Amino acid sequence: MNNIRVKLVLIDDILSAGYITRISPYIYKFVNRYLKHISNISAETTYVLHIPCQTFSMAFENLSRYNFVKTPPDVLFRKDCCYVVVCGLTGLSWEKVNFIASSGAGEVVSLSRRSIDVNLQNEVDKVSKRTQCRIRALSTDITMLDDLRRVFQEISETTNFKIKGIFQGAGILRDTLSSRMNERQLHNVLKPKILGTWNLHLVSREYPLDYFVMHSSMTSVMGNIGQSNYGAANAFMDCLSHFRQLNGLCGQSINWGPLEVGMLKNNTSTEQILKDQGYFPLSVSDIFTCLRKIFIVTQFK
Numbered sequence: 001m002n003n004i005r006v007k008l009v010l011i012d013d014i015l016s017a018g019y020i021t022r023i024s025p026y027i028y029k030f031v032n033r034y035l036k037h038i039s040n041i042s043a044e045t046t047y048v049l050h051i052p053c054q055t056f057s058m059a060f061e062n063l064s065r066y067n068f069v070k071t072p073p074d075v076l077f078r079k080d081c082c083y084v085v086v087c088g089l090t091g092l093s094w095e096k097v098n099f100i101a102s103s104g105a106g107e108v109v110s111l112s113r114r115s116i117d118v119n120l121q122n123e124v125d126k127v128s129k130r131t132q133c134r135i136r137a138l139s140t141d142i143t144m145l146d147d148l149r150r151v152f153q154e155i156s157e158t159t160n161f162k163i164k165g166i167f168q169g170a171g172i173l174r175d176t177l178s179s180r181m182n183e184r185q186l187h188n189v190l191k192p193k194i195l196g197t198w199n200l201h202l203v204s205r206e207y208p209l210d211y212f213v214m215h216s217s218m219t220s221v222m223g224n225i226g227q228s229n230y231g232a233a234n235a236f237m238d239c240l241s242h243f244r245q246l247n248g249l250c251g252q253s254i255n256w257g258p259l260e261v262g263m264l265k266n267n268t269s270t271e272q273i274l275k276d277q278g279y280f281p282l283s284v285s286d287i288f289t290c291l292r293k294i295f296i297v298t299q300f301k
């Protein structure tokens, strides 16, 4: 047999400092060559060898069980619907509030532990006026189920719209090597993403949603030194998205790389470590492009 190419990728190499930066020119060349080549590939002469692997089986084999539903970009968010954004007053979720409001939503409700101050309220009012979308902020802690149920009840009683989306943006970093990690550093990171997300899942069952979106990280797929707690917390959300889809519910978990907003914004040391590995933060306009692509494809069983 001719034309057999084997690309061997060692995970230890990938995770070593500076590796991605060093090899990115080769990856770029390879992908370019491959993309040119792929248009000439014919189904009769090309075979793809599948090597059994647990990680791949979870990510890809089940895809045949899902139906992909594509929504036209101009009706992603509806004027007669309300969308709940957890932690919508900060970072990535604030950008998402902007995105959803600008994309035609009737109402966006932000849920945060912190209460809104005057400056932030002014910003919210500006976006609300510009987009003709009602935006309000309510206080709750998503890790407390009763509190969360109460706030959803309050939203239902005070809106004229149907609740059609939940966007989970709570998260925290407490980076440290596993060997030095104490219980508090572990639980602080796991709580909002595991307990908080599970509570949102329980509450969401009362609403026929179009979106249940979670902000995960590439750390749950690739790992990262000092982030075993954060990786585990995000991996839970990735699994929950599969679980929801297999139960006929919407569910998406986005494995973001570094972003120019939110938790990395003033964290120059982590940002530098990621840059040394070849990961450069996405700008707000890149984030919006990604969100548009992600929201267009929702999955149901």
Ligand SMILES: NC(=O)c1ccc[n+]([C@@H]2O[C@H](COP(=O)([O-])OP(=O)(O)OC[C@H]3O[C@@H](n4cnc5c(N)ncnc54)[C@H](OP(=O)(O)O)[C@@H]3O)[C@@H](O)[C@H]2O)c1
Pocket (backbone or CB within 6 Å): 087, 090, 091, 092, 093, 112, 113, 114, 141, 142, 143, 168, 169, 170, 171, 172, 191, 192, 196, 215, 216, 217, 218, 255, 256, 257, 258, 259, 260, 261, 262, 263, 264, 265
């Ligand atoms: N920025 C990035 O580069 C990046 C990359 C990959 C994934 N993500 C994910 O994107 C999401 C948003 O992050 P961000 O970058 O926008 O950071 P951020 O601005 O720090 O937002 C995180 C939010 O999580 C809330 N939170 C933390 N612990 C909580 C808890 N126990 N219960 C309820 N809320 C809690 C914080 O609320 P308080 O103000 O009340 O503490 C804060 O508003 C996170 O899930 C993060 O893991 C971000």
